Amino acid sequence: MDKNSKGKGVLRNLKSCGHIMLVLFWAVTLTLTAFGSTAAQAQTAQPHKQAKGSLEKYHGFRVVGYYSGDLFDQPVADLQLPVYTHIIYGFLIPQADGSFIPLAKPDKLRELVEKGHAAGVKIFVAVGGYTHQGEPVVNNFERIAADPELLEKFTQGLVDYAQEYNIDGYDLDWESPTYTSSESHEQTVLLLKAKLAAQGMGLSASVNGTRDPLNGWEAIAAITDQAAEALDFINLMCYDLQSDVHHSPIFFGDLSVDYWLNRGLAPEKIVLGMPLYARPSWLQYRELIALDRENAYRDYVATQPLESYYNGLPTLREKTLLAMRKAGGVMIFDINEDTKDETSAIAMIGQTVGKLTEQVGPGQNLREVCENNILLVIHQQPLWLSVADGRPFIDEAGRILVPVRKPLETIGAVVTYDGKTKTITAVKDGDVVKITIGQSDLSVNGRIVPMDTAAVMVEGRTYLPLRAVFTGFGYHVDWSDYGRVAYITK
Template sequence: MKKRNVYQKIGVKKLQQIKNAFICTVLVVIMVVVMPIPVVSYGGENNKENTAVTVSDRKSEDFKVIGYYCGEWFDVPVEKLQSDKLTHIMYGFLIPKEDGTCKPFEEPEEIKLLIEKCHSTGTKVFVSVGGYREKDGTPLFPVFEKIGADDNLRKTFVDSIMAVVQQYGFDGVELDWEYPRYSSSADYEKTVVQLSEKLKPMGKGLSTALPGTGSTDGKNVWEALAGVTDKTLSCFDFISLMCYDLSTDPNHSPIWYANTTINYWKTYRNIPAEKLVLGMPLYARPSWQQYRFLVEMNRQYAYTDFVDTEPLKSTYNGLNTLREKTMIAMRKAGGVMLFDVNEDTYDDTSVVSMIDDTLHAMGQLDQEQINNYIWVVMDNKPLVFNPKDGMGMPFIDENNRTLVPVRKLLESIGANVSYSNDAKGKTESVDADLKGTHIKINIGSEKYSVNDKNLTMDTVAVIKDGRTYIPARAVLEAFGYDMTYSPAGRCVYATSNH
């Protein structure tokens, strides 16, 4: 679930670590008291391996990049928002009252500036209604349930929301009722239907945010999901999936959780891929450290998912994991969502920019090519391959090994590459030199040599479509790189140990 009204306004200037530690301790106490955390007992090893890529019917031009913007929580200037790289902003939060009206915004002028900026870049702005609790920690679901159960209060509530939409010029509404229960399911449906009937004739959008699930068979699903009726779901233009704050995994937002959640909605609720938006956190747990502050401590923290901060540890999603999740969304869903976009950085470690770069890299590929795409990440820097540049595309061979176009890979690390041809001009071997290490790879053979020492690998280099491909692991390990492969996002990671 999303963090709700916990932060006081936090500036962007550098914070002392002891101050961070104190703030984080206070936040954790608050969160433990007022926030229920989803417990998923069926998210075991089998779920982590549930990473098969499926063909999505998503159209690339419809891919959503959504950022929550809780302006009253932060003092980040509106001018810093990278609205040109986002399709939607969810402005939070419009707080309902028991009489069906809504509390006025604390910073109305900021909202006007935000909407003006976003509209200038073609970005839509929705108002997010509700959240889990008020700033003082009071849960909002009893207020929602009271309003939903009364015809008059419900009408007042819908009219109040519509007045705000018209006053500020919002492009739509996100109903963030956290969370519907079986007992309130019918009232939730009535509220959503009435909102939809008001919004749709005006050309305004309607969305919601719902929690993740670890269920792999559609059973034992939390009532916050199972209690949402098909009629209710049909009213939403899209659903943001809050795949974070999990309590039964070392990381509160693991990749497998994204996969099981998307699979539940597509397989067991028949929601089309384009209506599903994968939520991704920009904060850590249990420390509640923001991504931007972790990177401020050490830039390398942008590329990992764990930091041993004090007094509480930080598990989160770094750039590499978030890139993999973005690819999962491109293959299986209809977009990604960040909570909260103000927790991002504004340099080359920016998550918003990484997502934008990823979309641009995939921009000229069709859906099958996106599904089969293999990322090669060298020392945390992605090496982009495009079929139109004529340099070849990485692929997985019949031995389940990743083969990569030789020249682009090796020249990216500064190696000198040469080829030996037979009498007919056909390439027989590839030679590469880097910092005193010489590698010779024979095409079509498992034999290769490193500094004249003969070795054997478990696959072979090949020539395909006129390009020479070499096994990434054997070659890069010889040059001193540690190699890992993530099947979830189809990513090869090479980290220099020099």
């Protein structure tokens, strides 16, 4: 999964072959600088100052943005910093001699650190990637990790660099360890983690996704339990799937989360990665929206010459809900590729996480709240129900019951209640639906329609089966269990 190659969308018109673009880009923009000068500067660096309060923002849930500042020209000022808990700036490229190629835009990193810390965001830097100048970066990782002297030089160099730029940690993007390099990968993680922890810094890693929740392929099975436990969190790269027409389907993320849960990794350490680009076209999310704003609500566009399979807002929202139920965060790659208006994926993710975070009460945790949450999405817009509105729930028979008034008012119905007959009447566009508490049918324009359960009163609010609330007015209801979302359309 070529993370560095996501910059292809930036310069795709300049290159005839997308697979060589990154090679040319790095060759032009990066200066091959030895590490020695960086280490010398670090001796006069200021003490490390961490961003405060990032995890408290969402009760421990992480919202991580991958920001390839060296590949894109998106200004730091355009980032929606209050949404994030972490931003990962990419990329430092390891060299075979234990040094690394420093960032092409160090001033941009300094600006990100300053503004990110002011907003309570932790700033990490990504180390590695997939290829550089046509060569797999993993080759240099393996050479360094196999030599104790090179490994010491490399890890200490990263610590010095972190202190110089006042960052909060690193994301290790070793793509990917093998069974042969498994032990040296573990040693690298443990040594780097120990050095960073001593300075109050963190360490995450980006790892591949999997379709098998029990037996992951070599790229992740080679990551030892000791290495995984040492990391503060792992970013699951649940995109670029080769075995499905869609490169980032929701089931891929779900199975990848399950794999790490089955291995015993704490859910709060698992961060579900989501893309903001399409394949095989490599078009960015913002470019697809520029073609048609309705593309924000789709997962496929028949672009030419190559099609675009991607994640629109509904899928990104549902993946976020899935992660809030089962994992510990979401990661977005790459935040440069978002829009700046109401179709913004980052803004939607921030709203989703924020709305559910608000529901966490005393003695509750976020996953518990999210496990019990059911979201109604009406004509592509989420309906966030408050305690006063009443919230949907699943009864003992497994039926989804929803409060009547607010959802019907949302579609434009006028709702009244007759306390004597305990009957609710809803009127919309000449259609009249009547519901009586305790009866297992309803009236639609005088026609009796059976329901699979009776209308009930809960804490002073009338609840009906989900489909019964809307089908009386000709609406269609689709249910997705991944995010526990009901999609309501007409």
